[in-house]
Structure formats: C-alpha cells, structure tokens
Amino acid sequence: MKPARKQRLQLVIFIVSVASIGIGLAVYALRDNINLFYTPSQMLAGEAPQNTRIRVGGMVVVDSFVRNEDSLDTAFEVTDGAANIQIQYSGILPDLFAEDEAAVALGYWTSEKIFKAEEVMAKHDEEYTPPEVADAMEKAHQATDKNAPGLH
Numbered sequence: 001m002k003p004a005r006k007q008r009l010q011l012v013i014f015i016v017s018v019a020s021i022g023i024g025l026a027v028y029a030l031r032d033n034i035n036l037f038y039t040p041s042q043m044l045a046g047e048a049p050q051n052t053r054i055r056v057g058g059m060v061v062v063d064s065f066v067r068n069e070d071s072l073d074t075a076f077e078v079t080d081g082a083a084n085i086q087i088q089y090s091g092i093l094p095d096l097f098a099e100d101e102a103a104v105a106l107g108y109w110t111s112e113k114i115f116k117a118e119e120v121m122a123k124h125d126e127e128y129t130p131p132e133v134a135d136a137m138e139k140a141h142q143a144t145d146k147n148a149p150g151l152h
Contacts, residue, residue, distance in 0.1 A: 039136035057104035089117040
C-alpha cells in the first residue's frame, strides 16, 4: 500500500473511532434524561419498568383526589378508560389540575403498583389534551369496543 493511501486510511479510521466514542458518550449521558410515556393499562400489564423515571398520563378519575391536611402530599388516580392507577405526589399542583381533566405525571413506578410522581402537568386550556393521553384514551376505547359483546 502506498504511504499516502495508508495515511488517508489511518485518518479515516481515527475519525470514525473518535466519532463513535463521542456518540457513545452522548448516548450514555442522555440515557437518564429519556422519559418514556406509558398508559395505566400498559403499566398494570407490566410493560413499564419499575424504579425508572417515566411518564404516565390519563384523565384524573372523579372523586379520587385526596389531599393531606398537614402537608402538600396528594394522591389521585388516572385512567385511560380501561385501567386506573394511583399517583402519589408531594408538592404544589398546577392551577389547571382538576378531576375529569387530562394530566401527565413524571416519576417512578413502584413494586407496590403506585406511581410516585416528582412532577405533575395539567392541560393548558379547554381545547387541548396531550397527544399521548388522547392516543391512549382512543386505544382504550377501541379495545373496550372490541371486547364488548355485539348485538346479534
């Protein structure tokens, strides 16, 4: 192999190696910042990882909201139309948070089948529902319609 060609090959191998290491380090650094979205049905089916930071969303179940009188601790349930899960949160809830409205929580799914939220987000106006929540609700309604006995 000619020296010029060998030098170019070494340069290409060096550039590819450095780029691969850079991409690998970036992916490693960002792995904790990736928040996957799950529906209550998926979580109860065991699809959601435990003790990993994830998002869950749905409609806040009417009459499920409980506030601790002595602290900022709250508990409520969210549903996708097919399943409900309990969310526990300690902090100030958004102004637009309400029962029978869409909400998305960021936190951890525990082995006790309770979602420990670090952050709760509520829809921002009357017309908007987060796309993930709207898709989950639509899928749950379709699954419910398929499982319902038909009229013959």
